[in-house]
Amino acid sequence: MRFNHPNVTREILRDVFSIPEYKTLTNDFKVCIFDGGIGSDHVLKNWVTEIIPDNVKNTHPSLLAHGSEVCSTYLFGPYHEEQPLLNEPYTNVDIVRVLSNSDSDPDLFDVLTRIEDILKKKEYKYVNLSLGPRLAIDDDDVHVWTSVIDRLLQDGHCFATVAIGNDGELDGDYARIQPPSDMVNCFAVGASDTRSSSWERAPYSCIGPGRSPGVVKPDGVIFGGSDKELFKVYSPLTHSIVGTQGTSYSAPYALRVAAGVDSITDFALTTSTVKALMVHHANKQGKEQNEVGWGLLPHSPESVVECLDDEAIVVYQGQLKKSEHLRIQIPVPEGIDCKWVHLKATFCFNAITDPEHPLHYTRSGLDIVFRANEDKISDGAEHADTKSFFSVGNLYNTEAELREDAHKWETCISRSQRFNKSTLLNPVFDVKYHAREKGGDSAKELEPLNYSLIVSIRAEGDNNTYNLVLQQNQTLQTVKITNRVRL
Incomplete structure (x- = not known):
């Protein structure tokens, strides 16, 4: 199982911050994050509903920390030092606790089954997966995580952002994207190293190509943190701003933008339209396709729906x-x-x-x-x-x-x-x-x-x-x- 960048040293930052006041959000679609849960001791209860499947009996602080920070990334995006008030959420979100401390199956079939059971109900228009098997894709075989979830998404009812993995610094094919981000019906997200205009692919972010068809993978990259600029996110468990890095955070950040586009427009956008809008506004800036896909993704829904003057x-x-x-x-x-x-x-x-x-x-x-x-x-x-x-x-x-x-x-x-x-x-x-x-x-x-x-x-x-x-x-x-x- 992959999480955030495995070798990163997490930092607790002492910056002053505040959480926005809760406002009732009335969207006609639902959003779900599959992860390690969030626990009961947090201040996001107005925005977040946790769902715990019956067969998830126990957890671990590291699982709750990861799930809660992925959830926080979706709600607020990364923290900006010059803006102490966190960004307002565009939607509420459900988080399904699919990870258990007692899971021992190396193929993670128990985790996959929990995800499958939820997706079969077709309740969610937007979902995020910042987890999956930690292994590079193989062109000759389709991994069971890929085939099962891809089939559930093929009718287009759901837009799924998937983290591509954090082994981009390995040699050769070991650095390739990891299941299930090789799905043709998902939105595979890699990480860039900074929010500035001089961005590059974050060194740990896995690379393409994907399988053919689906050769352009990742679909795009967005800020996910690096050694030179950590991804600062609000941690609900410690009620502090922490610095971290990983595609685990770039994926929900991209989902925040995608669902935000749907939230601020009055038109019934399909999931393929939202994906097309994200790709359409990606900017490759001459970088290698196998490293950044279609390019750097937009950082806000407003930048997706605005036209240039001409x-x-x-x-x-x-x-x-x-x-x-x-x-x-x-x-x-x-x-x-x-x-x-x-x-x-x-x-x-x-x-x-x-x-x-x-x-x-x-x-x-x-x-x-x-x-x-x-x-x-x-x-x-x-x-x-x-x-x-x-x-x-x-x-x-x-x-x-x-x-x-x-x-x-x-x-x-x-x-x-x-x-x-x-x-x-x-x-x-x-x-x-x-x-x-x-x-x-x-x-x-x-x-x-x-x-x-x-x-x-x-x-x-x-x-x-x-x-x-x-x-x-x-x-x-x-x-x-x-x-x-x-x-």
Whole structure:
């Protein structure tokens, strides 16, 4: 079992701090953390409900410390010295005590069963796992933790953040991400070493690639502490600020942002849309994909839902039946005053999994074609000419994988490109849902696929872009934001 960074020396910090006043939170979704529990002697009872399964008979202070600090990270985020008042929570949270001091099974099947029993009830839209078997993934076999939880998440009812592990300093494949963060239907979170702009992957944070499909792992990184800048978190058990580090804290920090996006918006966002928004706003800053995935994740929900001055962000979410085609219009407005148009697109969906065939682990995928100009039609063609948008070379290294079209089975793909304004005329994405059964090329009836697409349209230098998009596309709905005023 993995916890926080195994060799870190925890520090109790004497900084002055205060907990925000409790306010009633009325979200229509529930959040759960699977961990070591929180105990009864703490001051977070208004925000936290602890659930203890019947077969968890005893605990240990280290388990309660870990669970309570993971829970605190979700509620408040990291502590800032210049801001003594902790950040306000976006939601309440349940914490399920899945760890017991008497668990002796090295494969942790008892822990997995407790998690499975809760997920089967489908009560939670957001969950966090800062635990799991401490071993690197193997391409040839799908670990039981991965296969069991992935299957429970494949219908898209739940967004799960999973810590990728803290063995990134080991040699070779021993540093790879750890189960169950290799799931295709989860959000695998690594750690960055600082909150400043000069961030790097934290040395202990495990690295990718993941299994194919799911090759981009972690999905992203967010601050998790390091020797040069500890992750300062409120400890409910000691009622103090402690300094620590580990992906155990970056995962609930990312969940705080994701659930916060849902909390401050008035639109019924699906879990794949929330994942797409997080990936869409990740910033890789030229760093290696295997180390940081899609990049540094946003640190606040507000930064996810805000546009740049010359930008409009459009959210598409819907459902596709097997072999169904969909044409998604990209509303590049007429009359924009610029030379260059920057388009960024992020597709995400939940996939049916098939753990019996690791090489063909998912049974559903998207075939995506970009058509930039409706007037450019080759002789004899029925539709406008296609143009490359998503570059598979950024995901796969070997020619064999490129030939196999493995990228079509990825559950998340993101890319940005710059176009001369004159080359774009009513651009569209043509999307087809294709499927396979038990590792083969054909499939019978599969469940409809829930997809999400985030498109950023940035007309470089034209600050009227957002208004033009809205005026020329009356079917688009604005997503209203709930203001959170802080004194």
